[in-house]
Amino acid sequence: MKRLTSAAIALALLTPAALHGQRGDSYDYFAPQRDMIQRGVQAILQCNGLFTSDRSIEQVFDQELVYLQNPVGTAEGGDYIVDWERKAVAIGAPGAIPVMRAAFREGIGCVIMAPDQTFDDIDDLPILNTPPLGGDPAAMAWPDGDLVESRPLPSGVDPVALQAASDWTFDRESPEQVTLSFIVVQDGRILHERYAPGVNMFTKTRTWSTAKSIASTLIGMLVDEGKLGLDDPLPFDWLPDNAGSRATDPRRHITLRHVLNMASGLYPVDSWGMEYATGSGFSYWAGVSSVEGARNRSLMREPGTFWDYENYDTLLGVYAMKQVIGDPQAYLEFPRARLLDKIGMRNTYLSTDRFGDFIMSSQIYTTARDLARFGMLYAQNGMWRDERLISEDWIEFVRTPAPATSESGNFYGGQFWLPPDDRTDVPADAYSTAGNRGQYVVVVPSHDLVIVRRGLDYGRQGFSQWDMTREVLKAFDPVATNNR
Structure with missing residues (x-):
């Protein structure tokens, strides 16, 4: 008859629940990756917020980065770099967590860089240099351009109810729901358009x-x-x-x-x-x-x-x-x-x-x-x-x-x-x-x-x-x- 070791006996006495508990992880083995990715999220959101959306650094921290709960630094400064000339950002200080960088590229927006890349590698990133769409949108009628004629609402559209829907969209009970813009179009015509302070029709x-x-x-x-x-x-x-x-x-x-x-x-x-x-x-x-x-x-x-x-x-x-x-x-x-x-x-x-x-x-x-x-x-x-x-x-x-x-x-x-x-x-x-x-x-x-x-x-x-x-x-x- 085969003799059991003390370790085998102890294992045999464990209940299924205990065995399941042994298999559970109390340590987040992916924490270093999460930290690196969080810096990368900030790099992309901060870079695009500044150079694609043309928002101020205060707006970026107040709204773009609040999603992160604990971003690196504040609008006043911190462990990040904004290279205004090269339209790029670097998030974090060198250490166990890599510094993460993103750079704006014409026609594309901001591109995240690898942890081992620096601002010297920006010119190697993709770019799309194609001529812009012709015409002056300010002088062209919607939808080809941005010129919208002011007219009364069509019959069958209740202006009070439409405004109430707009207010419902903007005036949220949850402070975590932040509406930036709201547009209602019927039959190709803009019937209602509204923006939050600091946002307009050109905000990307x-x-x-x-x-x-x-x-x-x-x-x-x-x-x-x-x-x-x-x-x-x-x-x-x-x-x-x-x-x-x-x-x-x-x-x-x-x-x-x-x-x-x-x-x-x-x-x-x-x-x-x-x-x-x-x-x-x-x-x-x-x-x-x-x-x-x-x-x-x-x-x-x-x-x-x-x-x-x-x-x-x-x-x-x-x-x-x-x-x-x-x-x-x-x-x-x-x-x-x-x-x-x-x-x-x-x-x-x-x-x-x-x-x-x-x-x-x-x-x-x-x-x-x-x-x-x-x-x-x-x-x-x-x-x-x-x-x-x-x-x-x-x-x-x-x-x-x-x-x-x-x-x-x-x-x-x-x-x-x-x-x-x-x-x-x-x-x-x-x-x-x-x-x-x-x-x-x-x-x-x-x-x-x-x-x-x-x-x-x-x-x-x-x-x-x-x-x-x-x-x-x-x-x-x-x-x-x-x-x-």
Whole structure:
């Protein structure tokens, strides 16, 4: 008979709960990475706040950086450097945590640098030197320009109720919800526009995940051209270099539809409190390649069967876009040529990582008016003037619930959000972009309506775009709307 050691006896006496307790970690092994990433978050937000948004250092600390709770330094100074000539920032003092740097690049916005890079490496970062869209927007009528004629509201629109919806949006009970701008557009006409003090129609702020809807639109243009297929596997070269036998790798069955529905089945690197420790946090805030991070994930589930919100799923779709475009310069110019310049989004920067890959899961800086133009493209069923930019089929795809959400409310489509099944107070045909800190573009086709809300929320946040839509719709006579 085999004799048990005292250690084995002790282990055998442990209860399952005790064994589970042994497996739990009381130490945050990712703390050094979180600290580095937090400095990187500040570098990007501070750099863009100063040089993309043209905000003062006081505004940046009061609103942009309050999201961090404990940023490095204050508006008066601290362990950070602002290089005004080179339009760059460095966050932190040298030590155990790396100094993190970001630099503004023309046509792109601020790019995060690797921990081992310095300001001497700025000239190696991507840049987009393309001529600006022609014409003087101040002298051009909306939506091509910024000239808005003052006219009475249409019949069927209650001005008191519309103002009440605006007040509801700005006068939040939660001090953590900070509305910067609010626009209501019907039938292409701005009916209401409001900005917080220190913000105006030219203030660019980060879209966060509203960028995903812009990415989906650009990808859809390539699908419309037949260069990508929704139900075709992602371009073969997306598999990582360590994939082994690509012919038998189960990841080869992942389609564009899967990644745009947030149902790739790939390992969820941004879930369960790890977004600012691993995964896309490295490409967003620490200078790692966004492409390599998206590619190097194992398959956990059958594609299409489980919804899991992952930044890297979006970036796999963006990488597919890059592959079919082919030329790196044409890829950088594609968003402006095919979308932004077409609809007058002249105040929008699509940022890249330091390798020149768009981080279109989050890193776009734009104005409320440019997002209103974007919403109008969808409200106009993909048409701009007399040109079709996106197909009706693509619009139908983005507003169709992802199959993996069927048992949890049908709340997500193709990089757009949908009213959950239990929301009966907003039209079922509504759909919305959504980004962290309260970035929303809501399209309500049945009312020919676009609603834009930009925020700098922080902490628990919780602003609901569907509640906002409900409040706005109180101002519109459904009979008058349906008879337009």
